[in-house]
Amino acid sequence: MRTVLPLLLVFAAASHWAGAATRAEDQRIAVIVHPSAPVSSLSHDDLVAIFTMSQRRWSNGDPIVVFNFNPATSTRVYFDQVVLGMSPDQTARFWIDRRIRDGGASPHKAPTPAIMLKVIAALAHSIGYVPEAQVSPTVRVVARVINGRVQPEKKGSER
Amino acid sequence: MSTLAGAQDAQPKADETAAASGEVAALLEAEAVEAVQSTPPIRFYGFMDAGFQRAWGGFFKTGLSQSDALNFVIGNINLYMDIVPSPHWRGLVELRFTTFPNGAETLNPITGQFVQHDTTVLDHTSSFGGFLNTQWGSLILERAHLDWEPRDEIKARLGYFLTPYGIWNVDHGTPTRIMLTPPIFVAYGLIPERQLGLDLYGTFHFTPWALEYHLYVSNGRTSSVDYTDDKAIGGRVVLRTHRPVALQLGASLFYGKSANVQKTIGMTEGMLGVVRNTTVAFEELAGGADVSLDAGSLRVRAELVMNRTIYEPGKRALFAGVPRVNHFSYDAYLMIAYQLPWFNIEPLIYGEILHIPTPGVAENFAGVSVGINVYITSNVIIRTQAGRAQGFNTQGETPRNNSLNYAAFRLIFAF
Numbered sequence: 001m002r003t004v005l006p007l008l009l010v011f012a013a014a015s016h017w018a019g020a021a022t023r024a025e026d027q028r029i030a031v032i033v034h035p036s037a038p039v040s041s042l043s044h045d046d047l048v049a050i051f052t053m054s055q056r057r058w059s060n061g062d063p064i065v066v067f068n069f070n071p072a073t074s075t076r077v078y079f080d081q082v083v084l085g086m087s088p089d090q091t092a093r094f095w096i097d098r099r100i101r102d103g104g105a106s107p108h109k110a111p112t113p114a115i116m117l118k119v120i121a122a123l124a125h126s127i128g129y130v131p132e133a134q135v136s137p138t139v140r141v142v143a144r145v146i147n148g149r150v151q152p153e154k155k156g157s158e159r
Numbered sequence: 160m161s162t163l164a165g166a167q168d169a170q171p172k173a174d175e176t177a178a179a180s181g182e183v184a185a186l187l188e189a190e191a192v193e194a195v196q197s198t199p200p201i202r203f204y205g206f207m208d209a210g211f212q213r214a215w216g217g218f219f220k221t222g223l224s225q226s227d228a229l230n231f232v233i234g235n236i237n238l239y240m241d242i243v244p245s246p247h248w249r250g251l252v253e254l255r256f257t258t259f260p261n262g263a264e265t266l267n268p269i270t271g272q273f274v275q276h277d278t279t280v281l282d283h284t285s286s287f288g289g290f291l292n293t294q295w296g297s298l299i300l301e302r303a304h305l306d307w308e309p310r311d312e313i314k315a316r317l318g319y320f321l322t323p324y325g326i327w328n329v330d331h332g333t334p335t336r337i338m339l340t341p342p343i344f345v346a347y348g349l350i351p352e353r354q355l356g357l358d359l360y361g362t363f364h365f366t367p368w369a370l371e372y373h374l375y376v377s378n379g380r381t382s383s384v385d386y387t388d389d390k391a392i393g394g395r396v397v398l399r400t401h402r403p404v405a406l407q408l409g410a411s412l413f414y415g416k417s418a419n420v421q422k423t424i425g426m427t428e429g430m431l432g433v434v435r436n437t438t439v440a441f442e443e444l445a446g447g448a449d450v451s452l453d454a455g456s457l458r459v460r461a462e463l464v465m466n467r468t469i470y471e472p473g474k475r476a477l478f479a480g481v482p483r484v485n486h487f488s489y490d491a492y493l494m495i496a497y498q499l500p501w502f503n504i505e506p507l508i509y510g511e512i513l514h515i516p517t518p519g520v521a522e523n524f525a526g527v528s529v530g531i532n533v534y535i536t537s538n539v540i541i542r543t544q545a546g547r548a549q550g551f552n553t554q555g556e557t558p559r560n561n562s563l564n565y566a567a568f569r570l571i572f573a574f
Contacts, residue, residue, distance in 0.1 A: 043366065045366030045401075046366055048366075048367070048401055049364055049369065054364070054369055055364050056308070056311050057310055057311045061309070061310055063246060063247075085402075089503070089534065089537055093534070096334055096335070096538065096573045097330075097334070099204055099239070099573075100206060100330075100331060100334050100335040101329055101331055101332075101335060102251075102329075103239055103241045103251040103253075104241070105198075105202075105241075105243075108198075
């Protein structure tokens with residue numbers, strides 16, 4: 001019961017969050033990293049390399065720990081569409097193809113923005129994204145997804 | 160009055176309840192955070208497919224296809240075990256569960272004899288104590304390797320791995336391969352499918368481009384046992400980008416010497432011992448190039464594979480009792496698939512040309528086929544393909560019965 005209850009609550013919160021999300025095209029997303037990550041700004045191409053797990057290490061050699069939302073959430077759908085250029089079906093097939101070819105991991109999944117924020121703030125070398133309105137000073141913003149485009153954070157603007 | 164007093168008494172209890180709920184919520188959230196962060200040390204996944212197929216035509220008449228009847232088949236049941244014992248280290252084991260060798264044929268290329276296998280045994284674990292037939296199957300080790308991954312640019316792989324060449328061999332599984340039917344060069348093994356050895360590999364990122372490389376040393380074509388110290392070497396470079404379209408350009412190389420040794424008990428240096436006799440020895444250089452393009456719903460794949468094989472005098476391999484000749488072989492194919500906007504249907508067309516001297520059959524083969532894929536969900540796929548391969552000679556008469564027609568259907572799960 002102790003194991004099941006948190007999962008049920010997290011699932012309920014995630015379902016509520018997914019349903020209550022704003023229209024995808026209206027979303028503003030902040031790409032966030034743990035404050036120890038050796039990066040202050042990431043370009044669109046950098047995000048593709050990281051979120052497809054093609055680039056697995058930061059410039060200093062530390063492993064990049066990538067977090068994503070569950071596939072059904074509108075923020076994830078919007079992020080995949082704008083950043084990776086993939087529909088939900090294409091994204092799912094991309095990860096299946098990757099696994100069949102050479103095994104390998106896919107990003108960790110966070111059920112809600114609140115948990116994503118806590119995880120990124122707590123875990124060194126991590127990267128994820130949350131709705132811009134939920135960004136807190138515990139993480140560093142390295143890029144934003146606004147109006148269907150990736151905008152790298154200007155250097156020196158990190159918190 | 161009593162109501163007011165009751166309400167005043169209830170307030171601290173409500174505060175306590177709210178505080179307790181807050182603590183529980185925080186605890187549950189902490190557990191959820193911990194669960195999200197954790198990485199399991201081993202993960203299981205894989206794919207399976209089943210369906211039906213038919214192959215008929217001249218090759219059947221000459222015996223190369225086992226049956227020209229419609230057959231239901233279990234294609235693949237492949238289980239991956241992905242092991243991460245600690246950061247920077249990873250192992251991957253892939254097993255294929257099969258009914259082999261029951262019912263399957265083996266061709267002895269030296270004698271040209273086909274042997275059919277029957278694995279029927281009496282099941283002594285049955286309650287009858289044995290009065291029950293059962294057929295045993297087998298496991299095929301698709302790959303098993305241990306990887307060290309200190310950086311993106313430098314990684315090392317030790318073990319039994321898929322040869323990094325081309326598109327078909329790397330795509331590997333039915334969920335990933337767009338076509339059902341392999342290119343003919345796979346059947347002829349112009350480059351070995353697997354290597355047992357050490358592979359240094361990595362990726363350099365020059366966004367939006369990425370350059371992937373492999374450099375390996377291995378036992379070569381006779382992967383399980385190498386009879387010589389001349390290790391095979393090979394490599395691959397892949398240049399890929401994701402914009403303006405997903406494009407991948409690859410080039411591969413393989414060089415190796417192979418030998419087959421037969422041992423008999425006999426007199427050697429005046430004593431009874433083991434006499435070694437090298438029956439087959441050859442040197443080969445193979446290479447390939449490939450292009451992969453994804454532009455919206457369009458997918459294009461093309462591969463070119465070449466192989467130059469030189470036998471040592473008197474140590475040629477036999478094919479149906481006839482010594483193989485030194486040869487330069489090549490194969491090229493082009494596949495175009497387009498996903499229609501309706502029902503995730505993806506028709507494809509495929510063309511291939513192969514040149515390989517095959518005594519008594521033909522020196523060239525051309526293959527054409529069409530197929531339809533249906534992506535029911537991302538994990539459930541139907542693939543169909545039907546085509547014809549035709550052998551022909553550019554010089555001299557082309558023997559008869561050198562064609563093969565085929566049609567196949569597979570329902571595929573990825574899990």
